Structures are given as C-alpha cells and as structure tokens.
Amino acid sequence: xxxxxxxxxxxxxxxxxxxxxxxxxxxxxxxxxxxxxxxxxxxxxxxxxxxxxxxxxxxxxxxxxxxxxxxxxxxxxxxxxxxxxxxxxxxxxxxxxxxxxxxxxxxxxxxxxxxxxxxxxxxxxxxxxxxxxxxxxxxxxxxxxxxxxxxxxxxxxxxxxxxxxxxxxxxxxxxxxxxxxxxxxxxxxxxxxxxxxxxxxxxxxxxxxxxxxxxxxxxxxxxxxxxxxxxxxxxxxxxxxxxxxxxxxxxxxxxxxxxxxxxxxxxxxxxxxxxxxxxxxxxxxxxxxxxxxxxxxxxxxxxxxxxxxxxxxxxxxxxxxxxxxxxxxxxxxxxxxxxxxxxxxxxxxxxxxxxxxxxxxxxxxxxxxxxxxxxxxxxxxxxxxxxxxxxxxxxxxxxxxxxxxxxxxxxxxxxxxxxxxxxxxxxxxxxxxxxxxxxxxxxxxxxxxxxxxxxxxxxxxxxxxxxxxxxxxxxxxxxxxxxxxxxxxxxxxxxxxxxxxxxxxxxxxxxxxxxxxxxxxxxxxxxxxxxxx
Amino acid sequence: xxxxxxxxxxxxxxxxxxxxxxxxxxxxxxxxxxxxxxxxxxxxxxxxxxxxxxxxxxxxxxxxxxxxxxxxxxxxxxxxxxxxxxxxxxxxxxxxxxxxxxxxxxxxxxxxxxxxxxxxxxxxxxxxxxxxxxxxxxxxxxxxxxxxxxxxxxxxxxxxxxxxxxxxxxxxxxxxxxxxxxxxxxxxxxxxxxxxxxxxxxxxxxxxxxxxxxxxxxxxxxxxxxxxxxxxxxxxxxxxxxxxxxxxxxxxxxxxxxxxxxxxxxxxxxxxxxxxxxxxxxxxxxxxxxxxxxxxxxxxxxxxxxxxxxxxxxxxxxxxxxxxxxxxx
Numbered sequence: 109x110x111x112x113x114x115x116x117x118x119x120x121x122x123x124x125x126x127x128x129x130x131x132x133x134x135x136x137x138x139x140x141x142x143x144x145x146x147x148x149x150x151x152x153x154x155x156x157x158x159x160x161x162x163x164x165x166x167x168x169x170x171x172x173x174x175x176x177x178x179x180x181x182x183x184x185x186x187x188x189x190x191x192x193x194x195x196x197x198x199x200x201x202x203x204x205x206x207x208x209x210x211x212x213x214x215x216x217x218x219x220x221x222x223x224x225x226x227x228x229x230x231x232x233x234x235x236x237x238x239x240x241x242x243x244x245x246x247x248x249x250x251x252x253x254x255x256x257x258x259x260x261x262x263x264x265x266x267x268x269x270x271x272x273x274x275x276x277x278x279x280x281x282x283x284x285x286x287x288x289x290x291x292x293x294x295x296x297x298x299x300x301x302x303x304x305x306x307x308x309x310x311x312x313x314x315x316x317x318x319x320x321x322x323x324x325x326x327x328x329x330x331x332x333x334x335x336x337x338x339x340x341x342x343x344x345x346x347x348x349x350x351x352x353x354x355x356x357x358x359x360x361x362x363x364x365x366x367x368x369x370x371x372x373x374x375x376x377x378x379x380x381x382x383x384x385x386x387x388x389x390x391x392x393x394x395x396x397x398x399x400x401x402x403x404x405x406x407x408x409x410x411x412x413x414x415x416x417x418x419x420x421x422x423x424x425x426x427x428x429x430x431x432x433x434x435x436x437x438x439x440x441x442x443x444x445x446x447x448x449x450x451x452x453x454x455x456x457x458x459x460x461x462x463x464x465x466x467x468x469x470x471x472x473x474x475x476x477x478x479x480x481x482x483x484x485x486x487x488x489x490x491x492x493x494x495x496x497x498x499x500x501x502x503x504x505x506x507x508x509x510x511x512x513x514x515x516x517x518x519x520x521x522x523x524x525x526x527x528x529x530x531x532x533x534x535x536x537x538x539x540x541x542x543x544x545x546x547x548x549x550x551x552x553x554x555x556x557x558x559x560x561x562x563x564x565x566x567x568x569x570x571x572x573x574x575x576x577x578x579x580x581x582x583x584x585x586x587x588x589x590x591x592x593x594x595x596x597x598x599x600x601x602x603x604x605x606x607x608x609x610x611x612x613x614x615x616x617x618x619x620x621x622x623x624x625x626x627x628x629x630x631x632x633x634x635x636x637x638x639x640x641x
Numbered sequence: 642x643x644x645x646x647x648x649x650x651x652x653x654x655x656x657x658x659x660x661x662x663x664x665x666x667x668x669x670x671x672x673x674x675x676x677x678x679x680x681x682x683x684x685x686x687x688x689x690x691x692x693x694x695x696x697x698x699x700x701x702x703x704x705x706x707x708x709x710x711x712x713x714x715x716x717x718x719x720x721x722x723x724x725x726x727x728x729x730x731x732x733x734x735x736x737x738x739x740x741x742x743x744x745x746x747x748x749x750x751x752x753x754x755x756x757x758x759x760x761x762x763x764x765x766x767x768x769x770x771x772x773x774x775x776x777x778x779x780x781x782x783x784x785x786x787x788x789x790x791x792x793x794x795x796x797x798x799x800x801x802x803x804x805x806x807x808x809x810x811x812x813x814x815x816x817x818x819x820x821x822x823x824x825x826x827x828x829x830x831x832x833x834x835x836x837x838x839x840x841x842x843x844x845x846x847x848x849x850x851x852x853x854x855x856x857x858x859x860x861x862x863x864x865x866x867x868x869x870x871x872x873x874x875x876x877x878x879x880x881x882x883x884x885x886x887x888x889x890x891x892x893x894x895x896x897x898x899x900x901x902x903x904x905x906x907x908x909x910x911x912x913x914x915x916x917x918x919x920x921x922x923x924x925x926x927x928x929x930x931x932x933x934x935x936x937x938x939x940x941x942x943x944x945x946x947x948x949x950x951x952x953x954x955x956x957x958x959x960x961x962x963x964x965x966x967x968x969x970x
Contacts, residue, residue: 291701291775464733476910483908484901491897497644529844532916535901536848540855543894547859549646550890557651576862580855583803587796587851594792603847640646 112627120624123616124510130517152519155301155527155602158474162306164313165461166274168266168294173455174206174254177262179360181240181252182208184228192224193217200340201249206259212248225250263294266454270296273453278312296457301525306462313457319368320361321398324406324418327356347414351434355415357408362398367391373441374431381436383416383444385429392428400424411444481531485512488542496549497639503625504545504618511541511617518609530602537610540580544618548573549640556641565638566626570619577619585611649892653885658877661937668822668934675829690828691835693726699743700750702757703772706765710735715764722760724753726837737772750776793847800854808865811942816857819935823853823926830922836915845916849923852898853930856891860931863887864939876940884932891928898924 133141134151141149182200185208189196196217201209212221222242229240229252239258243251254262271288278300279286287299303309325341332354337343342359346352367387374384387395398407399421408418409432417434436444489508493501515534519526552569560568584607591604680688687696704711711731716738719727725743732738740761744753754774762769797820805813827849831838863883871879899921906917 289698295775473910476908477905477913480905480908480910480913484904487904488897488901491900495645495893497646501644528841528916529847532841532844532848532920533851535920536851539852539894539898539901542897543855543859543890546890546893546897550887550893553646553889554886572866576859579804579807579862580858583800583854583858584851586799586803587854590796590799591792594788594795600792600843600847603844607851640644 112624116620117624120621123514124621127510127514127517130520131513134516134520150520150523152516153301153523153525155525155530158527159301160464161299161301162303162309162464163300163462164298164306164309164459165291166270166296166298166313166457167460168263168270168296169456169458170259170263170294173263173266174259175203176455177254177259178203178206178208181228181254182210183360185210185225185250185252188224188228189221193220196221206254208252208254210250210252212250215246215248218244218248218250221250225252228252260293263455264290267294267296269454270457274298274313278309295460301527306464310459310462320364320410320413321395322357322359322361322408322410323402324408325356325358326406332356344408344410344413344415347411347416347434351415351417353415355408355418357410357415357418361410362407363391363394367394371445373436373438373445376431376433380433381438381441383432383434383436383441385432387428387430389428392426395428395430396424396426399426416444485538492542492545499629500549500626500640503622503629504542504549506625507545507617507621508538508542510621511538511613514613514617515606515609518613519606522609524605525602526606527602529600530606533603533606534610537584537607537614540584541610541614541618543580544573544577544614545622547576548618548622552638553641556638562635562638563630565641566630570623574619577615581611581615646889646893649889653888654881655885655888656881657884657932658880658937658940661933664933665937668826668930671829672822672825675825675832678832679825679828687838689832690838691831693743693837693839696838697743698776699725699741700753700757700774700776701739701741702754702761702774703737703739704761704765705737705770705772706768707736707770709768711738712765713738716740716761718764719757719760722756724757726839793850797850804858804861808861809944811939811944812861812865814942815935815938816854816861818938819857819930820850820853822930822934823849823923826926827919827923830919836919839915841916842919845919845923848920849927852920852924853927856894856927856931857935859890860884860887860936864936868944876944880936880939884936891932895924895928 129148130150133144133148136144141151182203186198186200189198189210197213199211199213201211203209210225212218222244225242229242239255240252241255243253245251267290271290274296275286275288278298286301287297289297291297298309298313300309322344325338327337327341331337332343337356340359341356343354343356345354367390368385371383371385374382376382403421403424406418406420409416417432419433485508489505492504492508495501496504515537524530548569551573552565555565555568556562588604588608588611591600592608678689682688693699706712713729713731716727716729719729719740719742723745725745728741730739730741740757742753742757744750748756758771761771797817800820801813801817804816824846827846830836831842836842860883863886864880867874867879867883867886871882874882902917902921902924905913906921909917
C-alpha cells in the first residue's frame with residue numbers, strides 16, 4: 109500500500125491538472141475568458157433559479173382549437189345519427205363560430221334525432237353538466253353550441269398537454285431544469301436557464317411535427333388546377349425534399365400522431381430508408397378499422413400539413429406498426445423520427461411575449477448563499493487542520509479542495525445545469541468525501557493504538573476503511589442512477605446528477621489523493637509514530 | 642493539545658443498547674405524530690405541509706416603476722402580508738418585475754390581488770404601474786411530483802437491496818427502518834414549524850437520506866466486522882462496542898457537518914435558511930437513528946451469526962477468537 113504504483117501518481121496528477129484547467133475559467137472575469145481557446149470558454153451552466161435565463165409566454169391558439177373541436181362534434185353528431193337511425197337523412201351545414209350545425213333533411217325526424225344528439229353531448233369530456241346546448245330551428249337545422257365552461261376546460265387541457273410536449277422538446281434529458289408552468293387558462297410560461305436569447309428557445313418550441321392521417325380525395329389534375337375540389341377537402345403540398353406531388357385530402361384527419369408510441373428510422377427490404385412507427389392500443393385498433401374500411405383507397409400521411417407519402421391501402425393493417433416510405437435519406441429519416449417522438453402539440457401555440465429574466469432568487473439571496481458557502485467551506489477546512497494537525501489535516505484539505513475543483517470541472521464540461529437542489533447534492537458529496545477521510549484517519553489511529561507500526565497502521569487504515577467507503581458510495585451511485593433514469597425533469601434529477609458526479613470525484617480524491625500523499629510523506633520521513641495517534 | 646483529536650478519549654464504554662427500547666418508543670411516537678401532522682388535512686398534494694407556489698400554484702402580477710428601477714429590497718417585507726412566501730423576480734429591464742404570491746383558500750383571487758396591489762403601492766409609492774395579472778399553475782404538476790416520489794422510492798429500495806446483498810437482510814431492514822424514521826421526522830419538522838415546503842426542501846430531504854444512509858453503513862459495517870472478530874460476544878455488548886469504536890468518527894464528521902450548516906443557516910439568507918436548518922436537523926436525527934435504532938434493531942431482528950458471518954474461509958482456517966482475527970479484503 110505504501111508502494112504506490114507510478115501510474116496512480118500520474119493519474120492523480122493528470123486528473124488534478126485537467127480539473128484545474130477546466131475549472132479555472134469559472135473564476136476568471138469574462139473579458140479574460142474570451143481570450144482563451146474556445147474549448148476553455150465554457151463555464152458552469154447555472155440553473156434558472158441561480159442565474160436567470162429567457163422567458164417565453166405562449167398562448168394556446170383557442171380559435172383553432174375551437175374550430176377543430178366544432179368540426180369534431182359535427183362529425184360525431186352525424187355519425188351517431190347514421191349509426192343509430194340510418195333512416196334519418198342529414199346534411200352538413202356550414203360551421204359558424206362555436207356552433208356545430210347539422211341539417212335534418214326531413215324536419216319530422218327531429219323527435220327521433222333529439223335523444224341521440226343529446227347523448228353525444230354527454231360523452232364529451234368535462235366533469236359535470238351538459239357541455240352542448242342545442243337549438244332547433246323550424247327548418248330542421250340543429251345547432252349545438254359548446255358552453256363557455258367546456259371551452260375553458262378544453263383550452264386548459266390543451267395548455268396542460270402542451271406543457272409536457274414543450275418539456276420534451278426543449279429539455280429532452282431533463283437536466284437543464286426548464287421551468288414550465290400554466291398561467292391563467294390558456295397560457296404557458298417557459299423559463300429556460302442558460303438561454304440568453306429567447307429567440308433560440310422560441311425556435312426549439314416551434315419545431316412542430318404534427319403527423320396526421322387523411323383519406324385522399326381522388327381529383328383529376330385538371331380539376332385540382334382549376335381549384336374544383338370537393339367540400340371538406342383541401343389541397344396539400346408535398347413535404348419539402350420527401351413528398352412527391354400535391355394531393356387533395358379530406359380536411360379532417362382520420363387520426364393524429366398523438367397515438368404514436370415510437371418512431372425510428374429504418375430500412376425496407378430494398379435498403380431504402382423508411383420511417384418505422386408504432387401506435388398505442390387505441391391507435392392500432394383505430395388504424396385497423398380505417399384500413400379495413402378503406403382497403404383499395406389511398407390515404408395520405410401529412411407532417412405539418414404537408415404530404416410525406418400517400419400510399420394505397422393494400423390490406424388491413426392491424427399489428428399497430430407500420431412503415432412510411434418516401435425519398436428519405438438517413439439524416440432526414442432520423443430527424444423526422446426525433447420530431448415525431450417529441451409529440452404533437454394539441455393546438456398551435458402563439459408567442460405573446462419573450463424576454464430575458466433574472467434569477468428567481470434575486471441577487472442579494474445568491475450573494476448571501478455564496479458567501480455563507482465559502483465561510484462554511486473554510487471553517488470545515490480549518491477544523492480538519494485543528495483536529496488532525498497540519499499534515500493529516502492538510503492532506504484532507506488538499507483532497508477536499510481538489511474534489512471541489514473536479515466537480516466544478518465536470519459540471520463545466522457536461523454543461524448540466526446547477527440548481528439549488530443540485531447544490532444540495534454537492535454539499536452531500538462533500539460531506540461524504542470528508543467522512544471518507546475521517547474514516548481512514550480514525551482507522552489508522554485505532555490500528556496504531558492496537559500497537560501496530562506506522563506503516564502497518566497506515567496500510568490497515570486504508571484497507572479497512574476502503575470497504576466502508578466503497579459500500580457507502582456504491583449505495584449513493586445506485587440511488588443516483590435510479591433517480592436519473594426514473595425521475596421526471598426537475599429537482600430530483602438535478603440532485604441525482606450532481607450526486608453522481610460527486611461520488612466519482614469523492615472516491616478519487618478522498619481515497620487516491622490521500623493515499624498518494626500519505627505514502628509520499630511516509631517514504632520521505634520514515635516516522636516512528638503517526639502524528640494523529 | 643494539538644491536534645485536537647487527541648482530546649477525544651481513546652476508549653469509551655457507553656451503553657447504547659440499554660436505553661434503546663425507551664428511545665425507540667419515543668421515536669415511534671414522534672414518527673406517528675409527524676405522519677399525522679404531515680398528511681392531515683387530507684388535501685392533496687400537500688396535506689399538513691406548507692406548500693409554496695412551486696407545488697400549489699398561485700398568482701402573479703407584473704409591476705413597473707419606470708423610469709426608476711424597481712426597489713427589490715423594499716418588496717422583501719411582502720412576506721408578512723399573509724399571501725405566503727412572495728417571490729419577486731426581475732427582468733433584464735430593471736424598471737419591471739414580476740411578483741408571485743399565493744392565494745389563501747378563504748380569499749378570492751381578486752381580493753388577494755387587491756391586497757397585493759395595496760401593499761406594493763405602499764412600499765414603492767404611487768409611481769408604480771400594474772401590468773398583467775394572472776393565475777400561475779404549479780411548477781411541479783401532481784404527475785411530476787408522484788413520478789419524482791416514485792423515483793425516490795425506487796432509489797431507496799435499491800439501497801435496501803444492496804445492503805441486503807452486502808450485509809444480509811437483517812442489516813438492510815434495520816438501515817431502511819432507521820432511514821424511514823429520519824425522513825418521516827424531517828417531514829414532521831416541516832409540518833410542525835410550517836416551514837415553506839419548496840423544491841429546495843425536496844433537495845434537503847434527498848440530502849438527509851444520503852447522509853443518513855452513509856452514517857448507517859459506517860456503523861453497521863463495524864458491527865459486521867466485529868461479528869466476525871468476536872464470535873461469542875453477546876449481541877448487545879457487541880453493538881455497544883461497535884458504536885463506541887466508531888464514536889470518534891461520528892463526532893468529527895457530525896461536528897464538521899453541523900458547523901458548516903450552522904454557518905449557512907446564520908449567514909446564508911432566507912434562501913438557504915430552511916435548507917440549512919432541515920439538514921442540521923437531519924444530521925442530528927440521522928446520527929441518532931444509526932446508533933439508537935439501526936444498531937439495536939439487530940438484536941431484535943436477530944442476526945444469524947453462524948450462517949452469515951462465518952465465511953467458508955473462516956471455517957477452514959478455524960482461527961481462535963481474539964483481536965487478531967480479521968481478514969484483509
């Protein structure tokens with residue numbers, strides 16, 4: 109043990125040096141830092157609560173949401189009538205504002221139609237109360253108006269769902285601790301640390317990838333060019349670089365990408381790149397039904413309302429998975445897959461405000477926190493010197509300081525955001541690192557008291573304490589790993605991340621550095637007695 | 642005199658196990674009280690805890706004092722107007738700021754807003770303009786909170802499994818029981834003093850778990866070592882011996898931690914106060930539970946010494962009992 113292998117000494121020196129190199133830029137003023145080579149310009153990415161960042165205020169596009177909801181209700185009403193009472197003949201009436209309108213061809217059918225339509229109102233998702241108000245005109249026109257309460261609930265739900273989607277888009281790893289909260293009924297505030305330019309944030313949120321499946325309405329190219337398209341249909345352009353030609357499709361999608369559980373690039377039997385996707389349970393039965401009903405017809409897969417591909421349905425697809433072919437390259441297939449996985453926003457969002465914000469805590473609070481942390485750290489170092497003397501105390505001071513430097517360096521390199529819960533994780537690892545030193549020293553003292561020679565006492569001290577230190581750190585490592593993998597983005601994850609880094613630096617400094625220094629001291633001075641026994 | 646470590650007595654002979662039953666009853670009562678205070682009233686997600694805007698959501702209002710900068714210090718005393726812990730956040734434009742506050746249950750949001758406006762006007766003078774006012778959703782949605790708690794639970798389970806694997810089931814059960822005790826009492830601390838339960842409080846509870854498990858491993862590891870060393874010593878004596886042997890380490894590590902957190906509580910300002918105080922409490926409770934709950938529990942649960950702590954190597958060597966019998970790793 110006292111013959112420390114040369115590679116260990118070199119490892120300690122190299123790692124410490126690298127740590128100093130990468131940690132130093134954090135302490136330099138910005139003007140000096142800008143003159144360094146670019147890989148050294150990185151500093152610790154402080155979280156929003158410590159530094160501030162950019163804020164965006166988004167609003168759910170309620171008009172679009174209402175319109176799609178109204179179309180949806182109109183469809184449901186007509187479908188319900190057709191299924192329950194096929195003899196009632198209906199016609200679509202033009203939509204108007206928040207009102208879904210259905211015309212009964214024969215006014216006398218109204219008595220039979222009424223209960224069926226009421227039932228549709230009851231199946232809408234809102235807790236309590238009727239969500240549709242019906243008015244019947246003498247000429248057979250039935251209007252279903254959504255109540256204000258229901259519309260508010262819809263936009264609130266849309267905002268809530270959007271929060272999760274936005275989180276996946278701008279913080280897929282969950283370590284940057286973006287703060288996303290709902291404001292009012294239909295607004296979302298996004299605060300991102302480390303993003304000095306709100307525009308950057310905006311463009312990342314704006315990368316919508318709404319995948320929709322529509323039936324193709326076959327229209328001759330001449331009619332299409334002349335703008336003669338059937339009611340309820342629209343002309344869609346090919347997706348840039350991937351789709352082939354414009355198409356005319358039903359305005360209403362058969363279903364949307366929300367049902368997607370995974371999307372990944374893949375290759376087909378000819379080696380061409382395709383986009384493979386899987387659907388959730390409801391999605392696959394829906395897809396199965398649609399492909400059964402429309403076998404032989406074409407359907408179009410749209411991404412952001414642009415055609416990716418419009419294949420013919422050759423046979424019902426009921427397995428819940430499929431492939432989309434198009435003129436994909438490896439990159440474009442991969443990029444699309446990522447955008448699809450991030451999920452679709454339930455409704456378009458408009459940015460109503462963007463600006464930079466300061467730290468949540470306020471500068472005074474951060475200054476006080478920093479000051480007290482330095483005082484506490486200094487006091488701990490002083491106490492170690494007082495308790496174990498200049499030599500052994502000094503060695504643990506070196507170990508702790510190098511530990512701090514290494515943590516700073518790794519945080520800088522990885523770019524993970526340091527937040528208040530993260531600071532808590534750091535304090536924990538420093539405490540555990542200090543404890544490792546104490547364990548080693550106390551063990552040496554015990555061995556020395558049991559009558560062992562200094563060399564043996566030192567060796568036994570390290571060996572026995574190692575077991576305890578190993579067990580303690582393995583538990584921390586496992587817990588940190590689990591939390592990193594399972595925890596949603598937020599405080600638990602920020603904590604776990606610093607804990608994970610700290611476990612490695614602590615074992616490295618408290619064990620390896622202490623060992624190298626103690627061995628070096630022993631071989632140089634050959635003491636007869638340990639100064640701490 | 643120096644180093645100070647020499648002041649600690651070389652050998653102590655305190656009896657810990659003898660008082661453990663008495664202390665365990667007190668701990669159990671304290672835990673029950675803590676659980677009661679934490680969950681009653683049954684209003685998710687906070688129960689008896691004083692959750693802040695982070696968990697419950699609240700309201701916000703934008704203010705502007707253009708052309709002067711907002712005097713953030715003058716807004717600090719807003720905490721006393723009964724709208725919870727008020728957060729003031731600035732923008733890069735120093736003449737504007739955003740104030741977040743809670744809406745108490747017995748008040749409509751309009752009433753709360755009127756109080757807030759009056760209080761701000763009183764502190765910043767008539768020149769203050771009020772901008773957008775809105776309801777803020779919780780930063781931690783219920784779903785995220787539950788997932789976070791589940792991740793934490795999985796982390797603790799993994800610790801139990803690891804200690805079980807390394808030390809045997811009894812040790813794992815003892816450690817996790819004592820750990821649960823520490824966490825429950827910390828929640829109790831937040832409930833009793835109605836300390837604001839924020840994201841930082843979550844961080845402090847995680848830290849307490851980490852510190853506490855470290856402390857338990859140190860004590861239990863020594864018990865395991867002594868079980869191999871003194872094969873015939875009665876369990877009670879053996880535990881007392883183990884705790885006494887690790888006492889100087891417990892004191893040094895504990896004192897260092899308490900000292901650092903004391904400084905943080907004193908100088909750290911409001912932001913760190915709750916964290917430092919709860920951590921201080923956590924270290925005291927964590928150290929206490931290692932000595933008086935985890936270790937004595939081994940006598941109750943019973944340790945199968947023959948099976949667990951006589952390795953095949955030990956049997957082969959068949960060494961006589963005594964101080965010299967411990968094996969290097």
